[in-house]
Amino acid sequence: MTAPPTCADAHRSARGARARLELADIVREYRPAYARQYPLTPTESAVLDAIERCRTAALGGHVDVCLACGHQRPSYNSCHDRHCPKCPAVAQAKWIAGRLARVLPTHYFHVVFTLPAELRGLTFAHPALVYRLLFRAAAETLLELGCDEQRLGGELGLTLVLHTWARDLSYHPHVHAIVTGGALTSDDRWRPTQPEYLFPVQVLGRLFRGKLLAALGRAQRRGKLRIADEPGFHALVAQLYRKNWLVYCKRPFGGPEQVIRYLGQYTHRVAIANHRLVAMDERGVRFRTRNGQCVTLDGVTFLRRWLQHRLPPGFVKIRHFGLMSAAHAKTRLEVARTRLAPTPSPAATSAVTPSSAPNPPAPGERVPPALAPSPPRWRELILVLTGIDLGACPLCGSRALERAPLPRAPPRTPAREAA
Helix, strand or coil, X not given: CCCCCCHHHHHCCCCCCCCCXXXXXXXXXXXXXXXXXXXXXXXXXXXXXXXXXXXXXXXXXXXXXXXXXXXXXXXXXXXXXXXXXXXCHHHHHHHHHHHXXXXXXXXXXXEEEECCHHHHHHHHHCHHHHHHHHHHHHHHHHHHHHHCCCCXXXXXXXXXXXXXXXXXXXXXXXXXXXXXXXXXXXXXXXXXXXXXXXXXXXXXXXXXXXXXXXXXHHHXXXXXXXXXXXXXXXXXXXXXXCCCCCEEEECCCCCHHHHHHHHHHHHCCCCCCHHHEEEEECCEEEEECCCCCEEEECHHHHHHHHHCCCCCCCCCCEEEEECCCHHHCCCHHHHHHHHHCCCCCHHHHHCCCCCCCXXXXXXXXXXXXXXXXXXXXXXXXXXXXXXXXXXXXXXXXXXXXXXXXXXXXXXXXXXXXXX
């Protein structure tokens, strides 16, 4: 049986280079100081343990030995934690491949719904609840406008992804939405939008504001939000009703396939990637932000900001609504695909002669089902992502490799895999 992918296999870049500084190095250096200032929850400890042990002897691994030249290539196992910056490559590639099978041949829009800064404290205290309400308010806003007979009068297809960070690791919860450029009506007609226009952003902002604040009010009345200062909460809600909520809306470049690949950059991204880390020294941790700029934070502050973006256990950060929901994957989504299919030209139709057309099945003959293409294996995904062929020796190119297990070291062994 083929062994599962390791983090070492998945993380090597197309240039074959390793990050000089990794998040795991920062965790090992500053975790004791952080734990003295901020008691770690069991979930936080588990995440930091996974980051520290990922691709080290603590998780065990294997060594590939080339039978032609004798070269040995050790690889330690992955932690597979979704917060680890070294582990998303294979999961991301599989997600993209799966979504490409459902993409509709139409234009798409990119819409971003952002929580106001005034709600960040409440969200940080009740992340699972507020994130869920954020998803619901954003999805209902788009679906309601899509169903409006004065606009499209049909059901849109939506894929939403949660992000909680800005480039400087500050807490900035928002949802990215990819929206189909059209809707399927109740009588199964496809009604497209204008190529460069979805809905007015002012209308999006007002409707989103009303839905989210109403949902927060209901949650508070039902006791799901633990609010110590109820009058202060109601005053905050009243203040936010008077504030304009801005929603960002833009049509992504490229065709529908590029939309999915673009969204794939967001689906499995963590708060910071190793390639953005510049240095760790007596001043703290330095990392890149935007436009060539860098930020330096002391190590404890860096870890505190990074841990803000830990997702609640079991929380699903990618969700599909409307035509893209699982309930419509085999029904209305396929109807929409049929309506969007190009009509064959007369020339193409006449090119199918009786001799070239397939023979119809005989009466009573059982027609075999079409074979679905098998999903790519993880080695093939790594080859596509990085250009590295893990089935070949990196020195001589021979494919005669023999794999042997590496022993698992005691916990908290900090040794990193050699470059």
